[in-house]
Amino acid sequence: MPEETPLDHAEPVAVASYRTTGEAEVAQAKLRAYGIEAELNDQIEGGVVLIEGEPGIVVEVPANAAADARTILSEVVDSAEDSSPPSD
Numbered sequence: 078m079p080e081e082t083p084l085d086h087a088e089p090v091a092v093a094s095y096r097t098t099g100e101a102e103v104a105q106a107k108l109r110a111y112g113i114e115a116e117l118n119d120q121i122e123g124g125v126v127l128i129e130g131e132p133g134i135v136v137e138v139p140a141n142a143a144a145d146a147r148t149i150l151s152e153v154v155d156s157a158e159d160s161s162p163p164s165d
Contacts, residue, residue, distance in 0.1 A: 089116065089137035092146040101134035104150055111149055113142045 092115075095101040101117050108115040118135040138146045 088140065089118075090140045090143040091118070091135045091137050092143055093136045093150050094133045095136070096133050098134050101136055104136050108136070108138065108146050108149060111145070113138055113146050113149070115146065 093101075093104055095104065098117070098119070105115045105117055116137050118137055136146075136150075
């Protein structure tokens with residue numbers, strides 16, 4: 078069994094934030110599909126409307142998975158941009 082490091086039990090790290098719960102849940106599901114445990118942290122005051130300066134719905138992962146999570150989520154954005162219809 079691999080030896081655990083202090084980072085295995087470090088505080089969760091925010092890797093992305095989204096304006097809506099639905100967007101954050103899609104990111105969370107994508108990370109979980111890759112075996113990365115991800116949790117949502119609602120930073121919206123009152124939980125309804127995002128106000129200027131609030132981070133929104135934050136996706137958090139264990140510190141030792143943060144770099145991989147950011148890479149995975151950036152690939153999701155790149156894929157979505159590639160599949161958008163060409164503009165006239």
